[in-house]
Amino acid sequence: MKKINIGICGWGNVATGLYKAINKNHELIKKQANLDICIKFIGARRDNPKCNPQDVEILRDIFDVTHQDIDVVVELIGGVETARELILSALKNKKHVITANKAVIFHHGDELFNIASKNNIKILYESAVCAGTPIIKVLQEELAGNKISKISGMLNGTTNFILSEMEKGADFDPTLAIAQEKGYAEPDPSFDINGIDAAHKIGILSYIAHGTSLPPQKFYIEGISDITSTDFKNASDLGYAIKHLAVANQINNSIELRAHPALVRKESILASLQGVRNGIEIDTDLVGKIHITGSGAGQESTASGLISDIIHLSNNNIPLADNTDEKASSESLKEFNTILFQNYFSIEVEDDKEVNQKIISEADNNNIKIEEIISNKDKPSNVYFITNLVKESEASKFLKQLKVIEFVKDIKRIRIESE
Amino acid sequence: MKKINIGICGWGNVATGLYKAINKNHELIKKQANLDICIKFIGARRDNPKCNPQDVEILRDIFDVTHQDIDVVVELIGGVETARELILSALKNKKHVITANKAVIFHHGDELFNIASKNNIKILYESAVCAGTPIIKVLQEELAGNKISKISGMLNGTTNFILSEMEKGADFDPTLAIAQEKGYAEPDPSFDINGIDAAHKIGILSYIAHGTSLPPQKFYIEGISDITSTDFKNASDLGYAIKHLAVANQINNSIELRAHPALVRKESILASLQGVRNGIEIDTDLVGKIHITGSGAGQESTASGLISDIIHLSNNNIPLADNTDEKASSESLKEFNTILFQNYFSIEVEDDKEVNQKIISEADNNNIKIEEIISNKDKPSNVYFITNLVKESEASKFLKQLKVIEFVKDIKRIRIESE
Numbered sequence: 009m010k011k012i013n014i015g016i017c018g019w020g021n022v023a024t025g026l027y028k029a030i031n032k033n034h035e036l037i038k039k040q041a042n043l044d045i046c047i048k049f050i051g052a053r054r055d056n057p058k059c060n061p062q063d064v065e066i067l068r069d070i071f072d073v074t075h076q077d078i079d080v081v082v083e084l085i086g087g088v089e090t091a092r093e094l095i096l097s098a099l100k101n102k103k104h105v106i107t108a109n110k111a112v113i114f115h116h117g118d119e120l121f122n123i124a125s126k127n128n129i130k131i132l133y134e135s136a137v138c139a140g141t142p143i144i145k146v147l148q149e150e151l152a153g154n155k156i157s158k159i160s161g162m163l164n165g166t167t168n169f170i171l172s173e174m175e176k177g178a179d180f181d182p183t184l185a186i187a188q189e190k191g192y193a194e195p196d197p198s199f200d201i202n203g204i205d206a207a208h209k210i211g212i213l214s215y216i217a218h219g220t221s222l223p224p225q226k227f228y229i230e231g232i233s234d235i236t237s238t239d240f241k242n243a244s245d246l247g248y249a250i251k252h253l254a255v256a257n258q259i260n261n262s263i264e265l266r267a268h269p270a271l272v273r274k275e276s277i278l279a280s281l282q283g284v285r286n287g288i289e290i291d292t293d294l295v296g297k298i299h300i301t302g303s304g305a306g307q308e309s310t311a312s313g314l315i316s317d318i319i320h321l322s323n324n325n326i327p328l329a330d331n332t333d334e335k336a337s338s339e340s341l342k343e344f345n346t347i348l349f350q351n352y353f354s355i356e357v358e359d360d361k362e363v364n365q366k367i368i369s370e371a372d373n374n375n376i377k378i379e380e381i382i383s384n385k386d387k388p389s390n391v392y393f394i395t396n397l398v399k400e401s402e403a404s405k406f407l408k409q410l411k412v413i414e415f416v417k418d419i420k421r422i423r424i425e426s427e
Numbered sequence: 428m429k430k431i432n433i434g435i436c437g438w439g440n441v442a443t444g445l446y447k448a449i450n451k452n453h454e455l456i457k458k459q460a461n462l463d464i465c466i467k468f469i470g471a472r473r474d475n476p477k478c479n480p481q482d483v484e485i486l487r488d489i490f491d492v493t494h495q496d497i498d499v500v501v502e503l504i505g506g507v508e509t510a511r512e513l514i515l516s517a518l519k520n521k522k523h524v525i526t527a528n529k530a531v532i533f534h535h536g537d538e539l540f541n542i543a544s545k546n547n548i549k550i551l552y553e554s555a556v557c558a559g560t561p562i563i564k565v566l567q568e569e570l571a572g573n574k575i576s577k578i579s580g581m582l583n584g585t586t587n588f589i590l591s592e593m594e595k596g597a598d599f600d601p602t603l604a605i606a607q608e609k610g611y612a613e614p615d616p617s618f619d620i621n622g623i624d625a626a627h628k629i630g631i632l633s634y635i636a637h638g639t640s641l642p643p644q645k646f647y648i649e650g651i652s653d654i655t656s657t658d659f660k661n662a663s664d665l666g667y668a669i670k671h672l673a674v675a676n677q678i679n680n681s682i683e684l685r686a687h688p689a690l691v692r693k694e695s696i697l698a699s700l701q702g703v704r705n706g707i708e709i710d711t712d713l714v715g716k717i718h719i720t721g722s723g724a725g726q727e728s729t730a731s732g733l734i735s736d737i738i739h740l741s742n743n744n745i746p747l748a749d750n751t752d753e754k755a756s757s758e759s760l761k762e763f764n765t766i767l768f769q770n771y772f773s774i775e776v777e778d779d780k781e782v783n784q785k786i787i788s789e790a791d792n793n794n795i796k797i798e799e800i801i802s803n804k805d806k807p808s809n810v811y812f813i814t815n816l817v818k819e820s821e822a823s824k825f826l827k828q829l830k831v832i833e834f835v836k837d838i839k840r841i842r843i844e845s846e
Contacts, residue, residue, distance in 0.1 A: 029713055033572055041571040134569070140714035142561070142569035149742070150553070150561035152460040153452055153734030277720070280699050294448055294731035295559035298721040301696070302714055312713035315572030323568070323743050 011044040012322050015073040015103075017094055018084035019052030022108055022135075024059035025307030026082065026314050033315075041319045049073050051085075074098040080321060082314060083107040092116045095131070099123050106317040108135035108310050114208040117215060117222025130324075132317035137209040138163065138286045140312030141302030145320060147216045147290070154292035156217040158257040160425065161278060161288035163209040163267075165304045166193040166200035167232050167252040171269075172282040175240050175249060180233065192284050192305075202231035206254040207267040213288075214256035218263050220341060228344035230268035234420060242354055242384060242392040243271050243422075249279035253425055262342045270425040271352050345401040349423040354392040355410065356418035364391065366413050371395070374406045389417075394424065430463040431741050434492040434522075436513055437503035438471030441527055441554075443478035444726030445501065445733050452734075460738045468492050470504075493517040499740060501733060502526040511535045514550070518542050525736040527554035527729050533627040536634060536641025549743075551736035556628040557582065557705045559731030560721030564739060566635045566709070573711035575636040577676040579844065580697060580707035582628040582686075584723045585612040585619035586651050586671040590688075591701040594659050594668060599652065611703050611724075621650035625673040626686040632707075633675035637682050639760060647763035649687035653839060661773055661803060661811040662690050662841075668698035672844055681761045689844040690771050764820035768842040773811040774829065775837035783810065785832050790814070793825045808836075813843065 016023050030037070030045050038044055050061055051070035067073055074081050074097040081098035083105060085091055091112040098105045105124070107113065113120070113133050124131045134144045147156070162168040169192050173183040184201070187193035199205045207229045214220045232252050243250050248271035257264040272279045277299050281287035286304030291297050303309040357363040364381045371378050377396040384390035395403065400423075407421050435442050449456070449464050457463055469480055470489035486492055493500050493516040500517035502524060504510055510531040517524045524543070526532065532539070532552050543550045553563045566575070581587040588611050592602040603620070606612035618624045626648045633639045651671050662669050667690035676683040691698045696718050700706035705723030710716050722728040776782045783800045790797050796815040803809035814822065819842075826840050 029572065033574060033712070036574055037572055041568070140570075140573075141717055142565050145569060146561050146565065149460070149738055150564055150735045151559075151731065152738050153448065153456055153731050154559075155452060155455055277699070280696070292731070293452070294727040294734075296722045296725075296728065298560055298719070300717070300719050302717040306715075308713040309715065312570065312572050312711070315713075316569045319568055319571050 009038060009042055009044055010322050011046060012080065012318060013046050013048045013078040014080045014082055014318065015049040015051065015076055015078045016047060016082045016084060017051040017070045017073050018086065019050055019056045020084070020086070021307055022310050023050070023084040024056055026084070026311045027059060027061055029308060029311035029315065037315065037319070041322070043319055043322050045315070045318055048078050049076050070094065071097055074101045074103060078103060080104045080106055080318065083109060088112050088115050092120070095120055096123070099127060099129055102127065102129060104129055104321055105131045106314055106321070107131065107133050108314060110136040110205070110208040110212060113222060114211050115223050117212070130321060132320060133212070134317050135310045135313030137212055138288070138302065138304045139306060140309035140316070141286060141300060141304065142316070143213070143288060143300055144216065145316070146300065147213065151290065151292055151295070154294045156290060156292050157259070158255070158291040159210065159213050159217055159288065160253050160255040160257070161286065162251055162281060163254045163286055163288070163304065164200050164206040164252065165284035165286060166197060167203070167206070168281070168286070169284040171232060171235065171250055171252060174235065174237060177237065179237060180235070201233055203229045203252065203267040206252060210254035210256050210267060211265065214263065214265055218256060218258050220256070220263055220265065224265050224341065226265060226341040226343065228266040228268065232269050235269055235422070236420070238384065238387060238390055239354055239420060239422065241386065242382070242390070243352060244274070245382070246271070246352070246394065247274055248272060248352070248424070249274050250422065251278060255425070261340050263340055264342045264347055266344060268423060270423050272425050273427065276427065345399070345404070347400050348397045349400060349403065350397055350426070351395045351403050352392065352422045352424060353395070353407075353410070354390060354420040355416055356389050357391060358389070358415040358417060363413060363415050367410060370409050370413065371406065374402060374409070376402065376406055428457060428461055428463055429741050430465060431499065431737060432465050432467045432497040433499045433501055433737065434468040434470065434495055434497045435466060435501045435503060436470040436489045436492050437505065438469060438475045439503070439505070440726055441729050442469070442503040443475055445503070445730045446478060446480055448727060448730035448734065456734065456738070460741070462738055462741050464734070464737055467497050468495050489513065490516055493520045493522055497522060499523045499525055499737065502528060507531050507534055511539070514539055515542070518546060518548055521546065521548060523548055523740055524550045525733055525740070526550065526552050527733060529555040529624070529627040529631060532641060533630050534642050536631070549740060551739060552631070553736050554729045554732030556631055557707070557721065557723045558725060559728035559735070560705060560719060560723060561735070562632070562707060562719055563635065564735070565719065566632065570709065570711055570714065573713045575709060575711050576678070577674070577710040578629065578632050578636055578707065579672050579674040579676070580705065581670055581700060582673045582705055582707070582723065583619050583625040583671065584703040584705060585616060586622075586625070587700070587705070588703040590651060590654065590669055590671060593654065593656060596656065598656060599654070620652055622648045622671065622686040625671060629673035629675050629686060630684065633682065633684055637675060637677050639675070639682055639684065643684050643760060645684060645760040645762065647685040647687065651688050654688055654841070655839070657803065657806060657809055658773055658839060658841065660805065661801075661809070662771060663693070664801070665690075665771070665813060666693055667691060667771070667843070668693050669841065670697060674844070680759050682759055683761045683766055685763060687842060689842050691844050692846060695846065764818070764823070766819050767816045768819060768822065769816055769845070770814045770822050771811065771841045771843060772814070772829070773809060773839040774835055775808050776810060777808070777834040777836060782832060782834050786829060789828050789832065790825065793821060793828070795821065795825055
């Protein structure tokens with residue numbers, strides 16, 4: 009039986025979860041993966057009252073872990089800059105690195121993978137995207153024979169939970185409060201709500217599938233805080249659900265990177281995924297469309313992803329392809345303004361008849377086609393419509409022009425994601 | 428860059444698909460997997476008019492491929508006994524084996540894996556289950572830190588296509604004809620329709636997840652040919668869809684292996700998966716429930732799974748855990764008769780009032796609880812009901828007793844799958 013010695017850096021929720029999972033399933037992992045995982049050191053600035061590891065040596069200087077006689081440093085301290093330094097120290101000491109830290113991979117991936125590659129050392133990060141739900145190594149190995157065109161999905165459980173509840177009729181603020189109560193959302197939920205967390209994750213997936221840089225040079229990010237119950241009602245009448253989508257889409261040699269709310273057809277699999285779960289659609293040339301859904305967070309799920317990295321490390325004799333050689337040039341990243349979308353517009357008006365004519369004439373002036381302006385049955389002040397495929401920059405310009413029309417009180421646009 | 432030399436045995440649809448996919452994505456695979464896949468030999472009894480491989484040596488005796496200077500024999504001849512002999516010949520000649528052949532793995536897996544393991548040779552078979560949709564290596568590696576309790580899903584595209592169409596109102600026979608026309612079903616569709624194909628696949632997944640034998644010692648298999656449009660209507664009124672489920676379920680140390688039609692809650696993800704696609708639900712202790720869906724057949728999808736095996740082989744220095752050491756004893760396989768199910772019963776009657784009383788009294792005699800006997804609004808001769816959780820043997824006995832009640836013309840039972 010193989011044996012692997014690991015040092016865990018950090019001693020918060022994720023780290024204690026890994027410790028507990030390895031202890032719980034130690035015999036099972038021996039049997040299923042022919043591997044004895046031995047936790048030799050824990051780097052913890054202070055004790056964690058929730059977990060007392062009696063059998064493992066604790067080092068109070070977390071950086072000390074990287075100098076020990078171990079095979080792997082598991083970086084679970086979180087944050088960006090100190091985590092980067094810790095990983096650099098591990099690489100310098102010829103230790104493989106496993107991390108669940110999406111932010112450090114997103115911001116410093118190119119630098120870290122380059123150094124690791126030069127030293128024939130591996131950095132694995134399955135849990136950085138969707139925790140233990142298998143996606144990173146599925147892209148790196150299972151689908152490595154495929155050309156992957158589009159990856160899209162709900163990569164943030166908090167926003168998917170909030171939007172799912174709003175779809176059932178709840179309002180944004182009380183739903184966010186419930187999400188915080190249930191532990192789905194952080195006390196400061198801005199990274200989730202504003203789309204940053206989902207952007208980090210799709211940036212990492214695009215690095216694997218499309219060879220884009222980490223950090224990526226261009227990225228459009230928009231959060232969910234503007235979505236209202238009226239939008240859900242209108243979208244539903246049109247046959248759509250509203251999701252916060254993270255998208256990496258390669259068309260020819262041009263790559264779109266974006267994370268924003270989008271209307272998706274109700275009958276699509278992505279639309280059907282409710283609640284705190286993550287869901288990904290991968291569009292490939294050989295297998296076609298694949299969907300993977302599962303938990304995107306949580307102590308145990310994250311531990312599963314970390315253990316899969318440890319197992320992978322023990323099985324492999326060469327680094328996974330890390331896209332360090334040939335990068336997609338930053339020119340291949342598409343300007344967001346040039347992407348074509350159909351758009352849903354929702355407008356609060358004081359006198360809808362007159363305004364409708366002005367909207368149509370403004371659309372005509374901009375060469376934008378509107379099939380029909382629909383009056384909200386339940387809310388007389390609200391009208392909505394869908395445009396034809398329009399360049400993002402043109403849709404933005406149109407939005408600005410509509411805003412200054414007399415009697416238009418408020419206006420909202422949500423892009424529609426094509427299948 | 429690594430290089431791997433392969434010999435392809437067989438030259439039908441799957442083999443030519445692999446040849447074309449490797450040629451199409453050769454440069455991409457070099458870049459994404461750091462691997463140069465070189466097809467050195469093709470073992471083909473005769474030419475295939477659809478594909479002319481000018482650059483590869485053809486051997487008319489397929490067994491000759493196993494003696495050549497190659498790293499891997501890719502077995503794509505299909506069938507069971509000759510395929511077994513071919514694999515044995517490859518193992519004897521110290522060649523790794525990759526196969527898409529679920530039947531040979533199901534029937535001879537234990538023997539083949541044992542010999543391979545003793546010789547430190549690998550047999551990989553990602554495409555044997557759900558073609559290129561990632562599942563085998565997800566279980567073997569990504570989820571190897573988890574205790575997997577239940578695997579369930581639609582593992583046969585033909586039956587899922589037929590049942591999806593029937594759910595929309597179509598009848599069985601014309602739908603089967605359409606499936607054959609579209610190439611979803613074989614000219615002889617009995618392996619699909621009777622549940623054998625799905626049983627092969629779940630048997631292989633249970634071998635990986637639960638350590639059951641190949642072939643398994645106990646297995647309950649039932650096909651879909653008895654399902655009628657009336658069943659769909661009644662199930663729908665009760666809040667259920669009807670799917671052909673393949674299930675491997677470990678409860679404590681007892682394992683259920685079964686493939687049969689089942690009612691599943693409409694709001695479940697499995698119920699939402701329509702058409703020819705495969706869908707799997709994996710219940711794990713750390714990650715919770717994971718769903719994976721994708722194409723379960725097709726030339727290109729199968730090629731993707733085969734290529735993933737080739738890549739895996741090139742990356743790994745030791746065999747994947749093959750469960751050859753510790754097998755689940757055959758006693759741990761649960762007798763199907765002892766499994767508890769709720770059951771849907773649908774009965775064709777001549778005079779429903781009197782019969783209803785007899786059914787209820789028969790249920791009482793058997794200690795079976797029925798909430799309500801419902802009369803089919805559209806079909807006066809039909810009544811249906813759902814039982815409480817009843818042991819399979821008791822439900823069978825009840826079914827037999829109902830059959831002989833006067834005025835009962837026909838009777839159908841479908842098990843209900845609990846969440």
